[in-house]
Amino acid sequence: MLKIYHNPRCSKSRAALAYLVEKGLKPEVRLYLKEPYTVEEMEDVLKRMNKEPQEIIRTQEKLYKSDYKGKIFNHDEWIKILLESPQLIQRPIIVNDHKAIFAVPAEEVDAIL
Numbered sequence: 001m002l003k004i005y006h007n008p009r010c011s012k013s014r015a016a017l018a019y020l021v022e023k024g025l026k027p028e029v030r031l032y033l034k035e036p037y038t039v040e041e042m043e044d045v046l047k048r049m050n051k052e053p054q055e056i057i058r059t060q061e062k063l064y065k066s067d068y069k070g071k072i073f074n075h076d077e078w079i080k081i082l083l084e085s086p087q088l089i090q091r092p093i094i095v096n097d098h099k100a101i102f103a104v105p106a107e108e109v110d111a112i113l
Contacts, residue, residue, distance in 0.1 A: 002027040004103075005037075005045075005093040013092040016103035020094075023113070027094070036086050042079055045093060048100035053078030056090045056102075064088055 004020065004027045007013045020027050037045070046053060053075060057064060063085055073081065082089055094103045096112045103109045 001095075001097050003030055003095045004028070005030050005032045005089075005091065005095070007031070007033055007091050010091055012104050012106075015106040016092040016094065016109060019103070019106035019109055023109075025113075032086050032089070032091075037083060037089075039079060039083065042082060045095060045100045048095060048098065049093075049102075053082055056093075057082070057088050058090055061088055 002020070002025055004013075004017055006017055006029050008031070017027070017029065042053070046056070049056070054073070057068075057078075059065075059069070068081065068088075090102055090104075092103050094101055094109055094112060099112045101108055101112055
């Protein structure tokens with residue numbers, strides 16, 4: 001299994017998907033802004049990345065700066081925030097059977113192939 005949590009409007013996400021395709025791979029493409037993560041998926045991805053929710057936040061997003069910067073939330077509260085506002089999640093995230101990574105730059109994908 002190879003899955004990319006993808007945002008087609010993001011150049012880094014497009015580059016990672018193109019890199020996978022160039023390697024002859026056919027990942028499952030998940031448009032996570034249209035089909036959001038479930039709690040279980042988010043927890044699984046975080047576990048595979050060995051990260052906490054606040055470590056995968058796009059801190060340069062206007063929403064983060066206006067609503068969350070400098071505030072303290074626990075694990076479950078961050079999960080809820082990310083599920084309600086998926087644009088705050090770093091991208092692209094590539095997942096295989098055992099691990100998940102940020103594919104920035106796209107060549108980072110090689111670490112899990």
